[in-house]
Amino acid sequence: MxxxxxxxxxxxxxxxxxxxxxxxxxxxxxxxxxxxxxxxxxxQRAVDTMSDGQFAVLAALTVHGAHTLGQLADRERVTAPSMNRTVTLLENAGYLTRTPDEVDRRKVTIDLTDDGRAVVDETVRRRDAWLEEALSSLAPDEREALARAAEIMRKMAER
Amino acid sequence: MxxxxxxxxxxxxxxxxxxxxxxxxxxxxxxxxxxxxxxxxxxQRAVDTMSDGQFAVLAALTVHGAHTLGQLADRERVTAPSMNRTVTLLENAGYLTRTPDEVDRRKVTIDLTDDGRAVVDETVRRRDAWLEEALSSLAPDEREALARAAEIMRKMAER
DNA sequence: TATTGTTATACTCTATAACTATA
DNA sequence: TATAGTTATAGAGTATAACAATA
Missing domain, CATH: 1.20.5 (Single alpha-helices involved in coiled-coils or other helix-helix interfaces)
Incomplete structure (x- = not known):
């Protein structure tokens, strides 16, 4: 843990x-x-030995596709060495692959493996399953209030 | 940072x-x-060199008053040695004090200093100031929707 | 003996600085 | 020279195991 x-x-x-x-x-x-x-x-998470930072990388690859190391570091707001370490751990665990870029050979392309994709899917499934269960026990007007609020909260977070 | x-x-x-x-x-x-x-x-935070874990300790002391080391560790769900380290850092920074318990001399009482209280107050003030500003630019019915949603979210989180 | 706190040690995650390979 | 990635090293935060002081 x-x-x-x-x-x-x-x-x-x-x-x-x-x-x-x-x-x-x-x-x-x-x-x-x-x-x-x-x-x-x-x-709620699928692999409870995985840190939030590691999971965030897998999730970013799921949502936004393959990245270079630098792109991942920028997206997650960590330094390149920090991201490099995280990527190495995830690579060793079999959740992603590093492939040298054919065009610019300084770069590496980092992408999910099937196992990596499965971890993300399963984690998202668990989180939403819990939430769906919680939502299903609410009154319809309460669900509606939450739906409305979610939209407003996202708008606020973008300020 | x-x-x-x-x-x-x-x-x-x-x-x-x-x-x-x-x-x-x-x-x-x-x-x-x-x-x-x-x-x-x-x-939004007052001392941006302070980790969430350190701030959580100061906040717990603000909300729930003085704790022993064990009480703090239980509340924050970390081990006693981990909490001991965090408390030592905060003590060295001048944000809290350790006082031996007069009755049970195995225990120490950990409490905020004025500086520690100021950090918490300032951080909460900043967060709520940002939120108030965001809320004030919403339509009244949007604010009402958020207020209703906040209540429901708290109820859900307690499941 | 049991409990409370601390120290010893180790592993992860983060950073900055320095290095390698490529453009 | 500049850029992309990596390696070296160090500090913070976490843990378990062992220890000291007290109940």
Whole structure:
């Protein structure tokens, strides 16, 4: 276990707020709810010996296709040596492959193996299975409220 | 900088889902929205050289008061030696104090210093300030939808 | 003996600096 | 010279095992 799945990296802080009572209470509530649900979701994973950072690489390859090392490092906002290490671990585990670029021989193309794809699929399946179960036990109008909120939250996150 | 503030530990995966189209699409949307907003919020912090794990300790002390080492380790789901190391770093940085327990002299009481409290306050202030700003630019009915959703999300996270 | 905290040691993930190969 | 990737090295965070002090 390399990863405290249900720990609290960012605890949900309930504080008395001072300015603009309506908005600030809403902000605190939304912050707490977001962190708690994210933590709960993060606890669902397919290979629980895999770190978030490793899984993020597999997921990026799934969503955006093959990358060079530098592209992966940029996307995940880590340095090239850090990404290199992560990629090496994933390569050794059989989840991805490194292939020299035929055109520019300084580059390597990194892509998922079938096993790597399976890990991503299974993790996503577990997370959404848990969420679907939770959603199915809600009232229809509650589900609708969440659907609406999800759209707004994504818009906010893009600010 | 010890911490990739805006990296993507758990990328937002958009997949074609197979079963129960309504619920599964809703689940994917909510998962994505939750992770994105959480990531965006996490990027707001007072001391950007402080890890999430260190901040979590300060926040726990703020919310729940003084702890023994064992209590902190249990709360954050790490081992006692790990927590001991984190506490030592925070103690050296001047954010908390260790005091031997007068009654049971095996124990130590760990509590915030004024500096530690200031870090927590400032981080929470920044996060909520960002959120308040974002909320204030929404339509009133959107804010209402988020408020309702926050309540439901908290309920779901407790499952 | 059991509990609480600490130290010893090791492995992962991160970084910066230096190096190799290629453009 | 500049770029892409890698290797060398070090610090932070995690763990398990062993130890010291106290109950």
């Amino acid at each position: 390399n990863d405290s799945v249900d720990a609290s990296p960012l605890p949900d802080l309930t504080f008395a707020r001072t300015p603009a009572p309506d908005l600030s209470a809403a902000a605190s509530d939304l912050r707490m709810a977001t962190f708690r649900l994210a933590r709960r979701l993060r606890a | 010890n911490d990739s503030v805006d990296a993507s530990p758990l990328p937002d995966l958009t997949f074609a889902r197979t079963p129960a189209p309504d619920l599964s699409a809703a689940a994917s949307d909510l998962r994505m929205a939750t992770f994105r907003l959480a990531r965006r919020l996490r990027a």
